[in-house]
Amino acid sequence: MSEEFKRPDGRKVKETRKIVAKVGIIPNADGSAMFAFGDTIAIAAVYGPRKFHPQHQQNPEKGTLRCEYNMLSFSVSDRIRPGGNRRSAEISKITEWALEPVLMLDKYPNAVVDVYINIIQANASTRCAGINAAAMALAHAGIPMKGMVSSVSIGKLDKQIVVDVSKAEEDWEEGEGPTDIPMSFTSDGKMTHIQLDGKITQKQLEEAIDTAKEACAKIYDIQKNALKEVVNEK
């Protein structure tokens, strides 16, 4: 049944939207990248390791990762008031947890590595695009890392598992409705992030996780190729 399933944009169930990835987009930053799933476009800039103020937040054992996720006011149909909100604060923290496991910040005690993620245009899966861009920007900034992190959202539309959920799919109305499961994996296949909203059985969730792992392996290849396309500035 699975290959018969009709997605709103005509994709196969395990197909992501068109991915575009690029590094070196912000000359001022120590590292930067953009990552797009179709119409969802994220950009990320890394500054640091640099001095961490206020001092009482410094960690003498190792450097601190600090992520800030922000949607531009015009990235969605209904304008968002500029500045943070509860949603962006939570996603910022989730992004830190998704990336932290691969970072080797023990060489930078007391310092901070800042990652700023801006969503230029949103069509669902923005946190996944943000994490992908951030992982590339961190590598580009020369931060020591055990590996990369790749992120994708798995959806369950009615009973069907699909890869890379779009806005139209997020609002799925038929049958069991939509379930959205964004997940992130290290390049050696460990999970660093999972969230779930909807309703799903244990068996299907297991399928969703395996599907995400496969999809992230492909996303990893795209991130890798982008980093290898030599950029001469910076």
Add this chain to the structure above:
Amino acid sequence: MTDEKRLVIPGEVIAEGNDYLPGEWTEKRGDEIVAIRYGLFEETDKLVKVIPISGTYQPRRGNVVIGKVENVLLNGWFIDIGTPENSFLPVSEVPRYVNRGELESVLDIGDMVIAKILNLSKKGIDLTIKSRGLERIDDGMILEVNSNRVPRVIGREGSMVNLIKKETGCEIVVGQNGIIWIKGSNIEDELKAKKAVLFVADNIFAHGLTEEVEKMFAKEKKNE
């Protein structure tokens, strides 16, 4: 051992089998050697390593650096050399006797200074200006390149920086932290040197970079 420059990314397997030894910015995982930083792959006699091309300055003992005076205390100066750690130049590491309360006359806030890293510890970095060539900078021009590109700016045994010095008549000090001081007899010469330095830093992947720089100078001479 080819001359080809290959970019590797963190987590990438860059050598397999027990014949190889893991060098800088690599890690052995089972039979594999894995890169743990973005940069250029290099192998010499079975030793594999990654040469970073980006990232902030990693201080090392003995490095000559250029920094800016951040603060003057009673017993020395805090100098910003572009690291997250604090760098301190104690008054005892100045080559002459300095009276208490006269530290500003040696180095004042905002002054640029060429210094050497004496010591690195968890508490921070200690600097000295007790050797030859280490001093306050009073004129000329400062520019900044990524510190990982400093080896190319200097060139093999100083060949690149010497070429730029010769062609422009400028004095040039390349700080290991990527801060570079250029001093010529006029601004035009300094700008010429600056342009050449930035060209090298922007084109570290180019083959025959020295020839390219030579060509650049030849072209400029023609235009004059």
Add this chain to the structure above:
Amino acid sequence: MAEGIRINEDRIYEYLEKGKRFDERALNDLREIVIETGFSKNAEGSARVKIGKTEVIVGIKIATATPYPDNPKDGNLMVTAELTPLSSSRFESGPPKINAIELGRVIDRGIRESKFIKTEDLCIKEGEKVWEVYIDIYSLNDDGNLMDAAGIGAIAALMNARLPKYDLENDKMISGELSDTHLPLAKELPLSITVYKIGKHLLADPNREEEDVCRSRVTIAGYGDRIFSMQKGGGETFSVEEMKKAIELSIKVREKVFSSIKKYL
């Protein structure tokens, strides 16, 4: 770290004395300007502007709103600017600081006072419902002169904008769908141009190291020889002569900018 280095400042001054700039531009020359309009699918209008390595993105959002009681027949205009920490190590997270607030307000006044947007044509029902136009400006990379990049971006994004579809029967806007109607705009583009003062020299479009040396500036929005809004920034004086020269220079620079961006609009 390269900011505020005294010997570099001295060199910039010294060279300006000879009428020269480090990057070989004349005092009234701008860096190359590149504009991309309509990059955003969810904004009613958008523009990405690069001046050299300085880059901003501007999005226009349009929705229905209640008019202000003192202008019951006019549409509303709101301009905000964010100096994002992504665009420079000098910008911090958190609520907008004064620099961002000022930037937004200066751009706002240039557009408002010039009557570039014909707000009277944005009335849906007098006293009850009008179109509200938001101009949101974000910095992506600060290499000097964000002010003019923002001004150019705002105009380009407005020209790119279209009104949302409107359901007359139910008397409400259809969110997320654009009509074919462009915003009602005047033909004359009120570009705001900033003249920067370094020592006794007046110049256009400073890069980062030049802007660091600059202690005063004046932003002038106008069209032809008409001027709609001004703001002097920075804590140094202009002599009367200098101010008149700055005004004259801004008019010349505006013409240059106009002819170099025409092809994108």
